[in-house]
Amino acid sequence: ERTLRSADTHPDGYPTVEAVKAMGKMLEEKTNGRLCIEVFFGAQLGEEKDAIEQTQFGVIDMARVSLGPFNNIIEETQIPSLPYIFRSPDHMRKVMAGPVGQQIKDAFTQHDLIGLTFYDAGSRSFYNSQKPIHSMADLAGMKFRVMQSDMFVDMVSALGANATPMPYGEVYSSIQTGVIDGAENNPPSYESSGHYEVAKYYTLDQHLIVPEVLVMSKKTFDSLSAEDQAAVKEAASASNAVMQDLWNKREEASMEKVKAAGIEVVTDIDKTPFIEAMAPVYEKYVTSDKLKKMVEDIQATE
Amino acid sequence: MREFITSAARATSALATLSLWLAGIGLCAMTAAIAAQVFWRYVLNNSLIWTEPGSVMIMGWFIFLGAAVGIREGYHLSFDVLLYILPEKAKPWLHSLSDIAVGGFGAGMVWYGWELAEKVAGNKMASLGISDAFNFAPVVVGGGLIVIFSLERILRRAAGLHTARFGDPEPVEEF
Amino acid sequence: MELYVLFGTFVFLLAIGTPVAFCLGVSSFATVIYLGLPPVVVFQRLNSGVSVFALMAIPFFIFAGDLMVRGDIARRLVALAGAMVGHLRGGLGQVNITASVMFGGVSGSAAADASAVGGLMVPQMKARGYGVDYAVNITVVGSIIALMIPPSHNMIIYSIAAGGKISIADLFTAGIIPGLILALSLMAAAWWVASQRGYPTEPFPGLKRLGDLFLNALPGLFLILIIFGGVRSGIFTASESSNIAVVYAMLVTFLVYRSLSWHDFVEATKAAVRTTAMVLMVIGCANAFGWLLAYTRVPALLVEAMSNLSDNPIVILLLINLVLLILGTFMDMSPLIVITTPIFLPVAVAFGVDPVHFGVILILNLGIGLCTPPVGAVLFVGCAVGRIPIQDAIRTIWPFYSAAFVTLMLVTYIPSLSLWLPSLFH
Numbered sequence: 001e002r003t004l005r006s007a008d009t010h011p012d013g014y015p016t017v018e019a020v021k022a023m024g025k026m027l028e029e030k031t032n033g034r035l036c037i038e039v040f041f042g043a044q045l046g047e048e049k050d051a052i053e054q055t056q057f058g059v060i061d062m063a064r065v066s067l068g069p070f071n072n073i074i075e076e077t078q079i080p081s082l083p084y085i086f087r088s089p090d091h092m093r094k095v096m097a098g099p100v101g102q103q104i105k106d107a108f109t110q111h112d113l114i115g116l117t118f119y120d121a122g123s124r125s126f127y128n129s130q131k132p133i134h135s136m137a138d139l140a141g142m143k144f145r146v147m148q149s150d151m152f153v154d155m156v157s158a159l160g161a162n163a164t165p166m167p168y169g170e171v172y173s174s175i176q177t178g179v180i181d182g183a184e185n186n187p188p189s190y191e192s193s194g195h196y197e198v199a200k201y202y203t204l205d206q207h208l209i210v211p212e213v214l215v216m217s218k219k220t221f222d223s224l225s226a227e228d229q230a231a232v233k234e235a236a237s238a239s240n241a242v243m244q245d246l247w248n249k250r251e252e253a254s255m256e257k258v259k260a261a262g263i264e265v266v267t268d269i270d271k272t273p274f275i276e277a278m279a280p281v282y283e284k285y286v287t288s289d290k291l292k293k294m295v296e297d298i299q300a301t302e
Numbered sequence: 303m304r305e306f307i308t309s310a311a312r313a314t315s316a317l318a319t320l321s322l323w324l325a326g327i328g329l330c331a332m333t334a335a336i337a338a339q340v341f342w343r344y345v346l347n348n349s350l351i352w353t354e355p356g357s358v359m360i361m362g363w364f365i366f367l368g369a370a371v372g373i374r375e376g377y378h379l380s381f382d383v384l385l386y387i388l389p390e391k392a393k394p395w396l397h398s399l400s401d402i403a404v405g406g407f408g409a410g411m412v413w414y415g416w417e418l419a420e421k422v423a424g425n426k427m428a429s430l431g432i433s434d435a436f437n438f439a440p441v442v443v444g445g446g447l448i449v450i451f452s453l454e455r456i457l458r459r460a461a462g463l464h465t466a467r468f469g470d471p472e473p474v475e476e477f
Numbered sequence: 478m479e480l481y482v483l484f485g486t487f488v489f490l491l492a493i494g495t496p497v498a499f500c501l502g503v504s505s506f507a508t509v510i511y512l513g514l515p516p517v518v519v520f521q522r523l524n525s526g527v528s529v530f531a532l533m534a535i536p537f538f539i540f541a542g543d544l545m546v547r548g549d550i551a552r553r554l555v556a557l558a559g560a561m562v563g564h565l566r567g568g569l570g571q572v573n574i575t576a577s578v579m580f581g582g583v584s585g586s587a588a589a590d591a592s593a594v595g596g597l598m599v600p601q602m603k604a605r606g607y608g609v610d611y612a613v614n615i616t617v618v619g620s621i622i623a624l625m626i627p628p629s630h631n632m633i634i635y636s637i638a639a640g641g642k643i644s645i646a647d648l649f650t651a652g653i654i655p656g657l658i659l660a661l662s663l664m665a666a667a668w669w670v671a672s673q674r675g676y677p678t679e680p681f682p683g684l685k686r687l688g689d690l691f692l693n694a695l696p697g698l699f700l701i702l703i704i705f706g707g708v709r710s711g712i713f714t715a716s717e718s719s720n721i722a723v724v725y726a727m728l729v730t731f732l733v734y735r736s737l738s739w740h741d742f743v744e745a746t747k748a749a750v751r752t753t754a755m756v757l758m759v760i761g762c763a764n765a766f767g768w769l770l771a772y773t774r775v776p777a778l779l780v781e782a783m784s785n786l787s788d789n790p791i792v793i794l795l796l797i798n799l800v801l802l803i804l805g806t807f808m809d810m811s812p813l814i815v816i817t818t819p820i821f822l823p824v825a826v827a828f829g830v831d832p833v834h835f836g837v838i839l840i841l842n843l844g845i846g847l848c849t850p851p852v853g854a855v856l857f858v859g860c861a862v863g864r865i866p867i868q869d870a871i872r873t874i875w876p877f878y879s880a881a882f883v884t885l886m887l888v889t890y891i892p893s894l895s896l897w898l899p900s901l902f903h
């Protein structure tokens with residue numbers, strides 16, 4: 001009997017946390033109790049970058065992380081992180097379940113990791129405290145908090161706004177006092193962080209639809225019997241359905257809650273100028289033929 | 303023996319002074335970086351993106367350099383209440399045991415800090431564009447200094463020279 | 478067994494006088510080796526523990542404090558405060574607590590509060606004849622106020638750990654009255670200790686002299702205005718305010734007072750490096766120790782064991798308080814919030830406790846943990862700026878602990894103290 005330790009930065013009850021718990025239950029059944037999973041939620045074991053390193057070294061067995069922290073480690077992961085690369089969350093799911101997803105999973109292996117499955121993180125959109133945003137002109141000169149990532153900073157600059165990287169915990173007060181005008185995130189985080197209390201305008205431009213990934217330490221994976229390895233992979237894939245279902249419910253509930261709180265949601269925007277503005281970003285990050293091919297493959301996926 | 307320690311202490315003293323100066327320059331550089339961040343955002347209405355990761359990295363340097371110098375100068379926080387009830391003869395042994403533990407941790411900082419740096423050497427740090435290995439450089443260098451200063455403490459004590467006690471503001475004698 | 482290795486090594490090293498940082502680091506190192514895990518994790522946690530932007534407020538406020546002390550800003554400010562309240566017993570103790578309340582209004586970090594208020598007040602209180610332990614104790618326990626009075630990023634962490642079901646605006650508002658009650662009970666304790674020790678009172682110097690002192694202190698008062706106004710009006714964030722304090726202190730002492738020589742500046746910088754390095758090394762090593770506690774599921778096991786003990790709501794709340802105080806003795810605040818909230822909150826809610834009320838209890842409780850040995854970041858900041866051994870501080874800290882504990886009990890058992898103010902906004 002062996003307990004696999006899995007790290008997650010999201011709080012208990014979050015779809016990814018529950019999905020990995022569900023995976024643990026399935027795994028326990030499939031292996032007659034030889035393997036089970038314990039989820040260490042809420043960044044108890046460290047932030048995502050730390051969890052990746054711990055998994056690489058085999059300190060812990062699994063980690064659920066977003067692709068962002070991998071961008072500077074594995075170049076293939078930059079492609080799904082590109083702004084407006086996916087047309088919709090459904091498009092993203094289809095691509096990640098197909099050959100492009102497999103190509104990215106394979107790239108993890110050289111970094112002592114096994115890519116088990118891709119999860120959903122919905123789509124990120126801008127919210128702010130000043131005015132409803134309908135076009136790129138509305139974004140001009142506004143200050144938005146983004147994650148500390150070169151690509152996201154470049155994206156916001158290309159849209160004509162100012163990217164202001166800052167720690168997540170300071171965002172609420174900073175919007176409240178006006179240090180920044182807003183931030184960007186998916187509906188569940190917009191709601192659970194309380195940012196909707198201080199930023200009343202939410203524009204669903206869906207600029208980022210970045211999947212998340214569940215990885216296993218190669219050390220751990222190699223120590224399992226072939227039968228158990230297969231069970232792990234099956235349970236991980238099966239957990240995806242659990243995740244998707246929880247995610248959809250959660251997103252719906254969050255949107256309902258913020259709307260009830262009087263948030264102005266802007267949905268009718270023409271995304272074309274936003275997408276066209278991304279040309280320099282694509283030029284900067286899609287450099288090799290391999291990456292260009294990936295972008296083409298994604299765009300060709302129906 | 304005493305002579306060797308005395309001349310070695312001159313070298314470690316210089317090393318400690320150098321580390322403290324570097325750490326102080328780091329603190330000033332960090333001050334300038336964050337001040338620039340505020341100025342750029344508020345006055346120039348533009349955001350600097352390197353200031354946060356840059357100053358966090360500088361902070362790592364001055365913490366580990368400063369912590370190492372603290373081993374030599376004895377300014378770390380400790381509880382030594384229980385030592386009062388022990389016989390006088392046991393104390394140097396326990397102090398040396400403590401120094402061995404601290405030195406061992408310093409050695410761990412060097413060895414495993416290096417291992418971490420190697421692992422992430424191929425990654426680039428966000429917004430700074432330099433190798434992620436630099437993140438762990440302060441751990442390695444600080445650990446090395448902790449090993450050296452812990453060894454000095456053990457040798458000084460063995461030779462009957464004054465060793466700074468933790469929590470005791472009295473400075474180590476210079477030669 | 479691994480817990481025996483962890484705590485055994487820790488206690489043994491602590492007893493033979495090893496610096497606290499290294500007690501935490503070495504015991505974590507030993508335990509990881511015992512568990513057969515790759516030891517890299519200890520050093521990764523050490524590095525990650527100090528590579529946190531929010532911690533930067535500690536070096537900056539300590540640096541600003543050192544500059545203000547050496548550049549004579551601090552003496553002038555405290556001279557003014559002393560003239561205003563010197564006729565009260567323990568007057569500067571009350572000033573110290575008031576400063577924490579004001580500071581708490583811009584920062585959500587108790588360690589930053591202790592660095593800012595302590596760096597300024599402790600040397601001056603010492604100079605005016607107050608015991609250093611008294612000054613340190615007030616600074617340390619008083620800085621919990623910063624957690625209670627908005628903004629408080631720990632309230633945000635709590636709200637997120639609770640699944641985002643709790644309004645942050647409500648949590649922020651709920652902390653105000655408990656924060657003020659804490660301030661009042663600490664002021665009472667400060668007055669009592671000052672009377673016991675017979676700290677002298679000074680006669681009121683008259684309005685003319687007060688006016689002179691006011692003009693003298695004006696550039697220092699401006700600093701307070703800049704920090705307060707700067708954060709409130711959105712010019713800079715709470716952590717940036719610490720940086721502005723340094724820049725302003727440099728400008729005033731070099732250019733206005735011309736009171737800081739190059740030599741003073743170098744000494745202030747070195748002193749700030751020493752103080753900061755010793756405090757942050759403890760925080761880094763505690764991060765490794767806390768990782769091991771989380772990895773071995775200590776908090777979760779303790780909490781589970783406790784939640785089956787009783788079904789009386791009063792007893793349950795008391796037990797929750799106790800467990801949080803014990804855990805807070807070893808671990809830092811934010812990991813404890815994320816670990817204990819999902820387990821404790823449903824228990825508390827089942828007994829009819831409002832989640833907003835519970836958040837206030839949790840934060841106050843863990844805040845007390847930051848001030849208690851063996852591992853308390855705020856206690857260490859206080860001892861470091863006061864340059865006294867930890868045992869000297871804790872020998873005389875109990876009246877202040879008692880004041881905080883009484884506040885905790887009041888806040889726990891009188892829900893309206895937390896809930897009345899937010900209810901006005903609904």
Ligand code: NA
Pocket residue numbers: 580581582583584585586622623624625626627628629
């Ligand atoms: Na506060």
Ligand code: NA
Pocket residue numbers: 805806807808845846847848849850851852853854
């Ligand atoms: Na504590």
